[in-house]
Amino acid sequence: MDFPPEISVFLLSLTAPFILYTINHVSFLQDPQVILAVGIAVLTTIFLLANLSVKSKTSPDPLFYVFAVFSFTSVVGITNALQQDGFIKGFMDFYISKGEPHLSSAHCIMMGYWDGVVHYGLLLLMIHRISAGKPFRSLALVWAGSMIASQVVLIPGIVVGKYGKNILPAFWRNVPSLVLPVWAAAKLFNRPRELSIIPADKVEVCQKRTLFSRPIDLLFTLGLFGTIVFTLFRGFVILECSLDSCFNYIYQYEPYMKDSVGFPKVMMLVFLFYVLPLLTACVYGLYTPGCTWMLDWTLFLAGAVAQTQWTHLGSSVHSRTPFTYRIPRDEWRLVVTLNLLYAAVPVLLAVRCYTDQAFFMKSVPQEQASNGKKKK
16 A cells, blocks of 8 residues: 555654664664664665655655655654653663763753654655645745754754764764755755745835835834844853953853853854844845845744754753753743744744735836736
């Protein structure tokens, strides 16, 4: 009996806990070199089995295979998170001690929950849409932004933090986890955008309105300015700026940024050098009509910021983080609110751009606007 591709991938991904449990109880498979080899073999097998599930199709989308492999690793991620938090046991002990010790950190636990819920849901939905011949590019951009951000923080964080003293061969399995999403993002950005069909006269009217006559966009612009300021400030804090406000913030509000795991420091630097330029570009895109790139990059940015903020905020309150590095009880409400707002602005902006695209369409010649046609 042939299952639909999404069902086949779903069933394949559910084999992850059984494979982990088996390896955890077979001693000769727990050598560091063998762990890396087994990991490569398992992912290769998942790729081949996923290929069999679409063998009847003439030319399946190559991104299908990427999504199939990452659906398996997403289940591995949430299995680790559940074991580290004590909900299950007997699955990850060998891998933590002989593979990737950093997976026991609060950062990786929170990352595992995101992988197993958000990434996994997106992956299965995208595979379903691929098999049904429906567009999936917008969802994939959110996934790519989230996945790339998680790996850009994770890999350098392992190296520069306290886990850098004990890097084992299984660490290198993180390299494909970065390369494949980057390749997928490049493919996605080169594909046609999923544009709404909007009459040319409506596009013309919308683009003639100034920012002050668009209250929602004005509110988003102010929110972006606030996000930019907060990004700069936390960047200065992590770079050990000598200002009293920076010193007080890291000790009294977000002491997790001083944790020796390295992840929060790398995250703040990623925000400073990568997220900040994108936020600035979004301000320009809300002011200037016809910036069609906003429809793509806001989705990518939303995925990246949502994932990193979830991991950062969750790690700041997680029991695996030493008590002295957690958010102080007296400042808990303020810090959580600031971090939630920081994540909410890019996410809501992406929703606004995706649901109302008229302002971001290319300019329409007057003669076409008069005929009510939209330039393709």
